[in-house]
Amino acid sequence: MDGELNETTLSPDEAFAALGHDIRVQILKTLATADRDDRPMSFSDLRERIGTVDSAKFNYHLDTLVGHFVERTDDGYDLRRAGGRVSEAILSGAVTDDPVLELTRIGEACHHCGRQMALTYRQERVATYCAECGGTFGTSTRQEAENVPEEYGFLGYLRLPPAGMADRTPTEVHEAAHTWSLSERLLAATGTCPRCSATLDEWLTVCEDHQLGDGECDECTNRFAVMHSASCTNCIFDQRVACGSALLDTTELQSFLTAHDVNLVSPEYERFSSVMLNYEETVVETDPLEARLTFSVDGDALSLTVDEELTVLDAERHDAR
Numbered sequence: 560m561d562g563e564l565n566e567t568t569l570s571p572d573e574a575f576a577a578l579g580h581d582i583r584v585q586i587l588k589t590l591a592t593a594d595r596d597d598r599p600m601s602f603s604d605l606r607e608r609i610g611t612v613d614s615a616k617f618n619y620h621l622d623t624l625v626g627h628f629v630e631r632t633d634d635g636y637d638l639r640r641a642g643g644r645v646s647e648a649i650l651s652g653a654v655t656d657d658p659v660l661e662l663t664r665i666g667e668a669c670h671h672c673g674r675q676m677a678l679t680y681r682q683e684r685v686a687t688y689c690a691e692c693g694g695t696f697g698t699s700t701r702q703e704a705e706n707v708p709e710e711y712g713f714l715g716y717l718r719l720p721p722a723g724m725a726d727r728t729p730t731e732v733h734e735a736a737h738t739w740s741l742s743e744r745l746l747a748a749t750g751t752c753p754r755c756s757a758t759l760d761e762w763l764t765v766c767e768d769h770q771l772g773d774g775e776c777d778e779c780t781n782r783f784a785v786m787h788s789a790s791c792t793n794c795i796f797d798q799r800v801a802c803g804s805a806l807l808d809t810t811e812l813q814s815f816l817t818a819h820d821v822n823l824v825s826p827e828y829e830r831f832s833s834v835m836l837n838y839e840e841t842v843v844e845t846d847p848l849e850a851r852l853t854f855s856v857d858g859d860a861l862s863l864t865v866d867e868e869l870t871v872l873d874a875e876r877h878d879a880r
């Protein structure tokens with residue numbers, strides 16, 4: 560019937576069962592990587608691209624996908640939204656690949672001590688370390704398992720899908736992971752899940768006995784006392800970052816950074832980290848929480864005082880000239 564809304568909903572096991580054959584996965588990948596001009600694609604074109612498959616068998620597998628993952632029109636076959644999302648996950652390597660990079664030094668300096676940084680890659684995460692100082696967060700949860708010496712300071716995790724590892728040197732991997740993670744953090748700073756777009760639950764925590772000894776606190780093992788946590792109300796996304804990152808959606812911080820050539824879209828790591836991972840914090844009150852974060856660059860400073868909802872109560876600029 561014309562105008563009929565032909566929505567299909569599958570349970571997760573039905574969806575994965577429908578994908579459970581190599582020919583079906585190849586059909587999705589073929590449609591996803593075909594030139595726009597070649598889509599929709601006729602039955603014979605699609606079959607030809609996939610190679611020697613018996614026509615009846617091919618028809619059977621294609622039919623299994625039609626409806627939810629693939630749409631059939633008079634012009635041929637094309638991906639539906641769900642088919643596109645599955646193809647994205649497959650092509651990013653997120654569901655199939657598991658590249659590993661053991662501890663490697665890179666051409667980037669630690670933002671605390673200026674010495675050479677090192678990184679590892681496992682399970683979609685770059686972990687960054689400094690051989691010379693205590694880092695930002697004490698030790699990582701994977702430090703022992705990854706054979707990273709205990710004395711290495713942990714600088715943080717950066718997300719990067721496996722496809723991001725291809726054709727990049729370790730230094731380029733770090734740069735790509737920093738850019739990718741920052742775009743996720745910018746979205747998370749607005750309270751929106753970077754993975755599924757649902758709302759994030761957010762809260763601040765403070766280490767009440769924070770004492771910076773040799774770089775990080777004995778009590779909480781972090782360099783920063785005020786930490787921001789976010790957890791998706793819908794999917795498994797969660798993150799815990801130094802509070803400064805969670806203020807990246809404020810106009811005050813954005814304009815301060817931009818005025819000092821700190822680019823938030825294609826960030827240059829050393830410049831970005833020298834401001835965003837080296838700020839000063841003062842806990843004004845613990846109950847209710849009120850904290851002042853002071854970001855400095857080129858002798859100029861911006862102090863933001865925030866409450867436990869991360870509302871900016873006060874913004875103050877101190878310029879060198």
Ligand SMILES: [Zn+2]
Binds near residue numbers: 671674691692
């Ligand atoms: Zn260091």
Ligand SMILES: [Zn+2]
Binds near residue numbers: 768769777784
């Ligand atoms: Zn502490």
Ligand SMILES: [Zn+2]
Binds near residue numbers: 757792
């Ligand atoms: Zn989510």
